[in-house]
Amino acid sequence: MTEESLPSEDELVERLKNNDAALFERVVKEYHSSMFAVAYSIAGPAIADEVVQEAWISAINALHKFEGRSALKSWLIRITANEAKTRLRKESRSVSLEAVDENWATDTRFTEKGHWAGGNPEWDISSPDDLLAADELQDCVKKHMVKLPDNQQQIINLRDVGGLDMDTICNILEITASNARVLLHRARDKMQQVVARFQRTGEC
Amino acid sequence: MLSCKHTIAQGTDYLDKELGFWRKVEMKMHLMICVNCRRYVKQLKQTVVMLSKGQFKQPSEQQVEQLKQEYQDVASKQ
Numbered sequence A: 001m002t003e004e005s006l007p008s009e010d011e012l013v014e015r016l017k018n019n020d021a022a023l024f025e026r027v028v029k030e031y032h033s034s035m036f037a038v039a040y041s042i043a044g045p046a047i048a049d050e051v052v053q054e055a056w057i058s059a060i061n062a063l064h065k066f067e068g069r070s071a072l073k074s075w076l077i078r079i080t081a082n083e084a085k086t087r088l089r090k091e092s093r094s095v096s097l098e099a100v101d102e103n104w105a106t107d108t109r110f111t112e113k114g115h116w117a118g119g120n121p122e123w124d125i126s127s128p129d130d131l132l133a134a135d136e137l138q139d140c141v142k143k144h145m146v147k148l149p150d151n152q153q154q155i156i157n158l159r160d161v162g163g164l165d166m167d168t169i170c171n172i173l174e175i176t177a178s179n180a181r182v183l184l185h186r187a188r189d190k191m192q193q194v195v196a197r198f199q200r201t202g203e204c
Numbered sequence B: 001m002l003s004c005k006h007t008i009a010q011g012t013d014y015l016d017k018e019l020g021f022w023r024k025v026e027m028k029m030h031l032m033i034c035v036n037c038r039r040y041v042k043q044l045k046q047t048v049v050m051l052s053k054g055q056f057k058q059p060s061e062q063q064v065e066q067l068k069q070e071y072q073d074v075a076s077k078q
């Protein structure tokens, strides 16, 4: 959500390769946040900042080789994820993340007859834009994202924040496609619960 | 008829267009008659949209300046 949107991919890459520092600054401001979320989920809070810094430096040095076969953002996210993995192998994680209830089978959001009862009616009126306007909700989601189990946190950040496709994600995380889909759904479902509760009660 | 539980469990695959043809038809039929599942899928979608547009952590001015410097140094060598 920067002031103005970036130029088209082709133009963007072309100008970045031709020393357009002002544009580079806008790119940093646009994508840094997603890169940070990915770094945080894979490498942990202690070194996330360094990982992103290193990822940018790798990207700057490799930019002349970038061929535009993927979007620039995907390329940056991939570099970040790989940097995070490399760092993680060198250092053990400093913070153990609080586990979230994994009790999928006995989900209380279903009625005894197996009907879904977990939504909330008032919410139908809000469009995605209304949601975005709620900074408090964003903060609430962020707070709960970091409580997801590691693997769920990684996948939802790579997929929904970072915008990578599932094949790339499976490669990065070294998991199967079906496993990835299950983990992604669990993570999204938990975030949906956070959003639904916030909308219903106004509390995080 | 697809159960609510099954519908909810397929929510992500539905949004990501990963369901096969008949699965998708079954799901759409269920959503047509079940307001609760319809709401769930809508909320799930809004959650995904929010994540894709959300700002999680902005770089500091200092970080931006450092990176810009690095960018210009590398660019001038090429």
Ligand SMILES: [Zn+2]
Residues within 6 Å of the ligand: A115, A116, B003, B004, B005, B007, B030, B034, B036, B037, B038
């Ligand atoms: Zn239903």
